[in-house]
Each structure stands twice: as structure tokens, then as C-alpha cells.
Amino acid sequence: MIRTKDLTKKFGGYVAVDNLNLNIKPGETYGFLGPNGAGKTTTISMILGTLTPTEGEIFLFGEKYTLNKAGLRKRIGVVPDKHPVGVWTWMTAFEYLNFFASIFEVKDAGKRIEFLLEQVGLHEFRNRRFTSYSRGMLQKLSIIRALLPNPDILIMDEPITGLDPFGIKQVRDLIVAENREGRSILISSHQLSEIEKICHRVAIIFRGKLLAEDNMDRILKTLVRHREIEIDVEKIPKTLIRQIEKMKFVNKVKVEDLTLKIEINDDTDRRRDVAEFIFKKGLIPLRIQEKNPSLEEAFMTITNENMALFTRKGAQK
């Protein structure tokens, strides 16, 4: 769908994007993660043709993309992170969508607009000026605008930022529904919990470099080094903590009320080992659970490691 090859963007001496190789496959929801200033928006700008790459290539739908091939962009729907404020103030939501439908040559535009407005619950507000819409309504309107030409891929920049929990759920459901229809979706975000819920694959970018690109499970398994087992017991003798800490696969043990939080330093499922050990000590485990690693932890691990790497390089110089 979208592929970048050694994509680089320099602003003077500053390298904003450094030899980036991304590959977004048909039908997948792809998360593009990175902290502020990582190069996400610069990369998207180059894909969308509003910024010219310093080096490297972009392939859209198998074709090498250049500024002269603007027609290829017709197959991409874009939901930017901000909404135009103070412009087109005279337009109703319907007129706004109709304007874009004309530009994108949408067939049966009226019917399509009505259908999409109905889908997201904005139909009854279609004749209201869109500038009076709330943030959540604007976000939904923006998604409808992007979906009007029935694009092959939807690029969304921070799609849930600023939304209330109800709005977040509505937008998330809409993304999932669109993906089920077979549409590829690229989500650029720093809202890791949301990315985790809806993305099949994730790319993590930091200081312009691609640190990881894989499916969610593998990213989590590879990057979260310290897994954790939580065990509730009826009482916790002080000696028990020291004894558990001596087990070779245990990094450290924390206690919260009657819960033991045991940090494991390998990839094996150690719940049985820990439970048997506790039994042998005459105690009964009331609940035992391996805590699932979160994308947030993976993200922190990967960026912190890189931070350390950069710092060491800096120190050597």
C-alpha cells in the first residue's frame, strides 16, 4: 500500500527523518508511534506530498510517488490532527462535505454524505454550520470527509486526542469498522493504549530513526524485558520475600497489601514454579496472574534504551 525506502528529510543540518523504511500492507491497521518531535508528522507530510524528501523514495500502491503523481493521493483519505478554525465559517456540515465530494469527484455525493453522516450520528446536525460543532463532532466530520471518496487507505494523525471517553469509543469503533471493510489504516499517535487496542502492526520511530516495526505481540515480547507475575496470598511473611528473590529467574519482588509483584527475567511462564514454591512454604495462592506487558512499557523500554545509546555516543565524542 505505502512503502518508504531510505526516506530521509534534513532541515539544514538537522536530520528529522533518517533512512526510514516503512511498509504498510493492504487491510491492516498500522500504528505509527513516537514521542513529539520523533519525525512522525514529517514522514506523513512527505507521504502526502506537502514536503519533499531530501533522499529516499515513496511508493504508493506499488507506484513510485512524485509530486506530479498527485492523482495517487486521491486514493488516500487524510484525517489531520487539527481542524480548520476560522475558515469556511459560512458552510454547513453538508456544504462542507459536498465541497470535498466535488473535489474528489465522489459519485452520488448527496447519498454518500447522507449515509456517512447517518453512520456517525451527525445526520440531524447536517444543516448546522460545522464551525459550531464540538471537538468530537468535528473529528467525526473529518473522518467522514476523508472517507467520502472511498479511499484505499486512511491516514489518521492523533485521531482521538481531545475527545471525551464516549467520543474515543465512537471513533475507535469507526476505525475498527472501516478496517473490517478491508480498508488499510495508518494511525500516527502517542496515545499508546488506543494504538494497542486497534493496531495489527506498529512502527516505533525515535529521533527520525525506525526503532521497531512488527506485529503487536512480537513487539511486546521482544521489547518488554521484565515481565511480572502478581500473586495474592492470605499473608506475607517477611522471609518469603527474601526466599522468592533468591529464585534464579526472579529480578525483584514488590509487595502491595497482600499482593506479591514478582519481576521475572526470562521468557518462560513461571506461574507454576512460583505457585509450587509458595505451597511448599505452607501458604495458599489466592490468585495468580501474569501481567500482560503494555505497549507503553515496550515504548518506554525502546526509547529509553536508545536514549542511553545516544548519550553514550555523545559521551564518547
Added chain:
Amino acid sequence: MNEKVRVIGIIARTRIKETLLNPALYVLITGALVFTYYSLVDFINAIDSDGLNLAKTPILELVSGLMTSFFGRTASENLFAHGPFLFTFIVIFFPFILYLSISTAFKLGNEKSTGACQLVIFGPVNITPYYLSFLIRDIFFTLGYIFLVCILFTAGSLVTNMVVDPTFFLSAVSSFFMAIALLSYGILASSLASNGFTSLSIYLSSVAVFFVLYIGSLMTISEYTINPATVIGLVLQVFSPFFYWQASLTAVEHGNWLVFLLDVFALVLITSVLMVATHFLSRIRSIKV
């Protein structure tokens, strides 16, 4: 139909609708009507047995005084020599062009900074058609305004029995091309800026420079000395729409049609160069997503 032409048409139609919905347009037209009425009435009142006596009407005397102090006595007298129409036209035409060009420079810059422009160029076209749609809007309204003024003056002529000099229509033609060149500067300014206020500042600064040079060129200078300032002034004048407009008015005055056509051609050339420069600048300069 060519994709770019199609998109330019769609955006330009929206722009025209947007301008028609703006009350400022009607305020300017009303102001023009009122000024034309008083200008014609005052001009008639200023005519006595000795000819035109501007001292008889305070408003025309004031305007004439201002014109003389700004542009010199000859320019002021020439302006009134052909009746009230050319003078009235210039007074009501400039505010309208200033409004259109300020609106173009500010809106384009603003639409870039708020992300509105990006929503369109994420589509099937690059940014040049977006700029061109503003030029189309400006051409539409400038032509419409000149047409309206011509009808108004013809009606005024029939009512007052004052003849609209045929040279007025030629002046209107060169004024149209001068206006389009000025408006193109507004578009170029927006391609250099990343927001509305910067764009407007760049545009107004360039117009102010051209205006000062224009006034300077009309002043009578007894001794002409060459120094760096005059050289820079002369070079800048080459890019000034006012310079060719003034030259075209003088050519009309002297019946020199070839020079008139060359001046109009120069104005068209400036517009074309500015639009080409806008196109290349927008390719070089990035637009924030």
C-alpha cells in the same frame, strides 16, 4: 476536462460564494454608489460661467487639494479635465482592490496556517490550483465591479448630461490589469508566509513601497541626481503595477495606443511572472500538515 482546471473551478466557485456572503462587499459597493452620487452632484455644482470652479464645493476642493499635495498640480488637473468620472472611478476603485487583495493575502495565509488549504491539497491536486482559484475569484470580482461602475457612470451620464469620455473606458481596461497584478502580489506574499498576518504584512509592505515610488514619480523634481536610492527606486519601479498603470493613463491622454498596449502587456507579464514565481516557491517551501 483537465483535473487541475476542474478543481480550480470548484474552489473558485466556493470562493466567489464566500465573497458574495461577506457584508464587506456590500458596504464597499454602497460606499461607491454614495460617493459617485455626491461626486457627480458636486461636480455639477462646481461648474459656473467661468468653467470648473472646485472652490465652490468644499468636498471637491478638499479632494483636489489632497491630490495636488500628493500627486502635484498637473496630475490633479488632468484628473478633473475629463469630467468627474475618471476621478470618481479612481477614488472608488482603489478601496475595492485593496479590500480584495487584503482578503486574498490574509485568507490564503490563514488557510495555510489553520490546515484548511492542506485538506484540499491532500486531494488530487497540488497547491498551485489552490492559489489560482483566488486569482480567478479576484478577476471575477474586479471585472464585475468595473462592469457595475461602467453601468453606474453611463446612467449618471444620461441623468446629468455629462459625457463619459471614451478614454475613461481605456483607463478602466488598464486599471483592471493593474488590479490583477496587485492581487497577484497578494498571492505571492501568501506563498512566502506561513500565516495570515505574515502574508498580509509582506503584501502591504510591498504595496507601500510601490505606492511611495509612485507618488515620488509624480512629484516634480527640478534637479535629478543619481544616487543609490534613486537607482533602487528605478529598479523597483519596473516591478510596480502603479508604474505601468500611470504610464498607460498618460498614453491614453496622448492618444499613444502602442505605448498603451505595451503598458497593458507589461501588467499582464508582471501577473504571469508573479504566478509562476508563486508556483515554484510553493514547490520549494513546505506546508505544515
